[in-house]
Amino acid sequence: MTRLLLVGGGHAHVHVLAALAANRLAATEVVLLSPYSRQIYSGMLPGWIAGRYAIEECALSLDALTRRAGVRFVESSCTGLDLAAQQARCSNGDLIQFDYASIDSGPAARPLESVDCAGQVLPVRPIEGLVAAWPGLLQRVRQSGGEFRLAIVGDGAAATELAFAIHARLVAEGLGQARLTLIGGNSTLLAGFPFLLRRQAARLLAGRGIAHRAGRVVVAVHQDHVQLDDGSQLAADAALLATGAAAPAWPAASGLAADAGGFIRVGPTLQSLSHPFVFAAGDVAAYADARPKSGVFAVRAGPPLAANLRAICTGQALQPWRPQRRALYLLSTGDGHALAAWGGFSASGAWAWRWKDRIDRRFMAQFGA
Ligand SMILES: Cc1cc2nc3c(=O)[nH]c(=O)nc-3n(C[C@H](O)[C@H](O)[C@H](O)COP(=O)(O)OP(=O)(O)OC[C@H]3O[C@@H](n4cnc5c(N)ncnc54)[C@H](O)[C@@H]3O)c2cc1C
Known part of the structure; x- marks a missing residue:
């Protein structure tokens, strides 16, 4: 056998x-x-x-x-x-x-150079770890009455989508005054995505009061702040690590x-x-x-x-596979809209969110979910 x-x-x-x-x-x-x-x-x-x-x-x-x-x-x-x-x-x-x-x-998860307060750090992976930790983080924001500062470490698609999602959830709970800051090592948010999509995402973040520190790497997480690679500090009660694969x-x-x-x-x-x-x-x-x-x-x-x-x-011949060159990206913005990118093209709207929702639900249904 x-x-x-x-x-x-x-x-x-x-x-x-x-x-x-x-x-x-x-x-x-x-x-x-x-x-x-x-x-x-x-x-x-x-x-x-x-x-x-x-x-x-x-x-x-x-x-x-x-x-x-x-x-x-x-x-x-x-x-x-x-x-x-x-x-x-x-x-x-x-x-x-x-x-x-x-x-x-x-x-x-990409590890940080130093963490002296592990309880303040939520890595996005393993995803089950984030699923277990998110209700506790939300509870801490509720207990602070919204006076909470969350550093979101990363500036790619996952970090940006999570920032929109967390903001939408906090607003729905009447906690919209909590301060969210995205911190990423790239010179731009969503590096590699079309220019118009990046610009729109940046406008949406700014419009919701979500700050973005570009070109900076978080090197350490402490009790009440994160430390950046230029020696500066940013006040933070917790840090979500979404730094890519x-x-x-x-x-x-x-x-x-x-x-x-x-x-x-x-x-x-x-x-x-x-x-x-x-x-x-x-x-x-x-x-x-x-x-x-x-x-x-x-x-x-x-x-x-x-x-x-x-x-x-079964002793048969194997076939080569060539991944497609382009992929469709749909980034939800937490408000029933999404940003769509295909190669160099981008667009956005409620239709893009409905499209993403349909694709995701269809994917799950294939496997009996
Ligand atoms: C918040 C978020 C949103 C994202 N949204 C999108 C999106 O909309 N579109 C998109 O294309 N990409 C998205 N991504 C990226 C996407 O999640 C990854 O590219 C994708 O999960 C990779 O799939 P995978 O099969 O390689 O691994 P995974 O989906 O991570 O699956 C790996 C599995 O292996 C298990 N495992 C891990 N280690 C071990 C081990 N040592 N032994 C045995 N099992 C193990 C894990 O428990 C898991 O079940 C998103 C990522 C995040 C974090």
Whole structure:
């Protein structure tokens, strides 16, 4: 019996599970290793924070998906691979032997240089950690009567969407006087997005009183302030870390070929360049054709990954995959509107939010949510 190990229940692997549910693999035991029995869909997370969705609407049940697919579910994290022995080490102490492994375990939070007050810091990843911590943060803002200062560390799409979402939620609760500040190392908000979208996002932030400190990196978080790389300080009662995707340490430490950032280098068939019995997809992978870290590309990798895992387990030829060049980005602004970007084009409106809502709900419905 061949054993295929799926590490992580990310966007590509939920597609693999759905494909297995539709057409099981003969003579293969498939195991899913994931620290949580559900997968929170990050695209809907800002909507949950803004109060538009219940958390159940944003969660896929990995339990149910694995049951339907006839896959054994192990609720634990992978801490490393022994590539010579073809074994995965788990945080619960188990060792899982595999013939083939596929890794879709997502990015890790980018750590700060120094944190002397861990209780003040909310990393966006793991997302389950943010889901657990957000009600406590909201409660602290309520108790302050709105006299609260939140530093949002990051200036990309996730940080900006979260800033809009948090602001919308606080306004809805009558706490609109809380001070939100986005702090990012880039010279501009939403670097890489079309100019008109960046300008509109900046205007919307300013119109809502959300401050933005560009070109500055937060190096430390203290009890009542964050420290920036130019030595200045910003008063803050808490810091939300949304600094973009960093690679988890364990894949490169296990000996998988990785790029300079520690992301697993894969060829067009999604096989590791150093160990072809290991596949990787989603944010943890460095594709042959480099693409931005984004849920869109993780979702798109699902069908080719499912097909190639089936092919390798059944001795068929693997097919190359070339990710699309462009992706549609829809950033909700927390008020029932969204900003849309496709390549160099951008637009906005309530229609864009309705479009995003429909796409996200359709994605969830595919997997039985
Ligand atoms: C607030 C927010 C909003 C976003 N909105 C969008 C958006 O609208 N559109 C978009 O394209 N992108 C969006 N992104 C980016 C998007 O979340 C990521 O690009 C996407 O999640 C990457 O998917 P993935 O499959 O690689 O990993 P993930 O979705 O992170 O899934 C990884 C899975 O692996 C599990 N895992 C982690 N470590 C281990 C381990 N060691 N062992 C076993 N399992 C493990 C995790 O629990 C998780 O279930 C957003 C990000 C954030 C934070």
